[in-house]
Amino acid sequence: MNSWSSLFLALFAVIVLVLLSLLGVGTVGLATLFGVVIPYAAGAVFVLGVVWRVVQWARVPVPFRIPSTCGQGKSLPWIKADNLEAPYNAWGVIGRMLLEVLFFRSLFRNTRAELRDGPRLTYASAKWLWLGGILFHYSFLIVVLRHFRFFIEPVPHFVELLSSVDGFFQILLPTVFLSDVAFLAAVTYLFLRRVALPELRYISLTADYFPLFLILGIAISGLLMRNVWKVDLLSVKQLTMGLVTLHPTVPAGIGSIFYVHVFLVSVLLAYIPFSKIMHAGGVFLSPTRNMANNNRSERYINPWNYPVKTHTYEEYEDEFRDKMKEAGIPVDKE
């Protein structure tokens, strides 16, 4: 399989998912299946799956303390140590992890190497991937938070506030949310980048394109139902509140596009535990980032440390004793 077929296969899979939900609800009338059963099942797979994966990782021991240091370690008192880039205590580790998780510190370091005549290499700053990543993750977060209005009654104040700030630029009616624009832009960028850079296209798997198309599908179906094929929000909220209060109801007359949206979200949720999206949980456990660079001052214990065969001094001296004596090197046994 080459890089293009990976892409088309992922696209095809998402199109099939969309058609499946359209047919299922619109033609066959399986609204309960797509509005209640599948979301519940997906939610369960998501929660159990994520917990299972994290527990599975956490149960594997960390035999050695192997942080990558990106700054001056702590040594002599007059040499300024960098606690965020080469942490020497728990605060440093926490700070480093926060920078990593909240601000994608390592990605911010990114450069792009260029080969020039000579030959020589130059390194240009390359923050686009960082920016794309930040936009993608934070706008996704805001979109998810805004959706709380469908799951909590009365709608929490912070959700109202977030929505009004996010929808500040009322250029069009209904409100266009900044986060929606940023989100679409970021997903599109991440996709185009994957296709346009030859070396990235070369390494990309179906499993890289599929979540991108799936998320794009979720965003587009969401926008369509809010702006084009408008659905009755009161009925939608009746359904979603039914889900969270465990009294599921399926009000009649919600457009099929809603069920497409919900189905794609369900697929995403169920897919997460088995996919690379688990990097979200994994980054917290990464031994090169979440350990302190204090190896020589605090002993680290390997839970499975075991004795190994060594070559002892006695064996060594036994082999070389005569030569050592001849050369005037002290020996233990004469």
Next chain:
Amino acid sequence: MELHDLPKPEDLIKIDLDRPPETAWMDTPADFRPGTFSYPAAGKNLKYLDLPNPREWSPTDEDWKLPDNWKEIILKGFKERLEKYRSFRLFMDICVRCGACADKCHFFLGSADPKNMPVLRAELIRSVYRNDFTTAGRILGRLVGARELTVDVLKEWFYYFYQCTECRRCSIFCPYGIDQAEVTMIGRELLNLVGCNINWVKEPVANCFRTGNHLGIPPHGVKDMWEFMVDDIEDITGIRVNLPINKKGAEILFVTPSGDYFADPGTYTCMGYLMLFHELGLDYTWSTYASEGGNFGLFTSHEMIKRLNAKIYAEAKRLGVKWIIGGECGHMWRVIHQYMDTMNGPADFLEEPVSPITGTKFENSKSSKMVHITEFTADLIKNGKLKLDPSVNDKIRVTFHDSCNPARAAGLLEEPRYVIKNVCNNFFEMPENTIREQTFCCGGGAGLGNDENIEMRMRGAFPRASALRHVRDKHDVNRLLCMCAIDRATLTALTHYWAPDVSVGGIHELLANALIMDGQIERTVDLRGEPLNEEDDE
């Protein structure tokens, strides 16, 4: 293959970083082209170390003489390691293939082979992980990037895991800290299970196990080498420095890589240590049993690291020293800093290191009890304990190559710079994307610094060479300093090929040139026997 067999640098790097092969990577088998791989380990070395499947073979052979159940062995070892190393398990699972690491690897930048992009090097093994250890991979196979472990896959592992120097540069750019060195280390462990290893790693390991050092020099030979240096020092300074060997009851044990006393230019650095310790009147000792700071176990398996490293504490205990100083070495310091105390500690028979000259407590080494020589020396200089005349080094225009491991596995960045700035007047940094934590490998670390692999070495050396040529052209730099024995060997080939007018040397060589010793004669030559100033040239 030798350096002069290679095309000129400008012809070697006729590559396009943005043009991967037409065929998908899973359909592109490894090509064992002469000059780009290392020779396999001789059977005798494996036998000596009790390692599996000793035999004579070549990577270019069709038949690698693997055990019949080789696949079962590898998969069993794979499973075991997934259960023992969280790093490995996690790094198999969480990569998103964002490609941030792609152009960070020196081998990719010098070869344009996409399998030298850290992400793809890891995928070589991740694909097998998916196939045999994940449900999705078992069912969907190649759709999710899974593939079966075949002999061709194994050959590909051998080619590319011995085309990674475990330098960890990619790991600092990865948003999840995925460390290719960790993946390569485990990959090599797996290859070892069926006897696929390289001689440039296994011979030093076998030698070190038996004689205490990589070259297999017996104790009297080691002593001879040290005595040669003592003679040379006397010729240059008029002072016969003391040479304590295997001395019981000394305060400090000194351990340095054998490269420092085996060959130029390491020997000049070694002379530097001898002169410094003599001038201080330090109560210390060398050891012939623990006569190797380097640890090629790091390039083959975690178990082998421990087997070799055990000698240092054992010797410290036998000799009854209080603490240990370690010399200028790169991967040695990964082992000393990140593995030694965990593997072979606790060193509760030693004392917390205190400099007998300045009284400084080395708090950062209070558990492992082993101090880096530049920490020790920087403290001496800071406290004004050394008489130094940096102008002695005025002919030398210096730049400094951070070795991968002290930089990215310990954060030893300022100590060497402080020493350098105090012992010479002409110090110029290479561009910031190529030093400190972003430093580039010499191209020959992790056991790859052999002659048969010279083409790949020079390709891997290209990013470092490019930065070096920049400061050479801009500041007339003529000396590439490093604090690593592998560097001193491999950078010498690098400069020979890429920048012939630049020489390579260690920090303590430069320090000893500048060191004014009590009762010395007027020095006319430096440690290399070269005249100190222009007038003496005539």
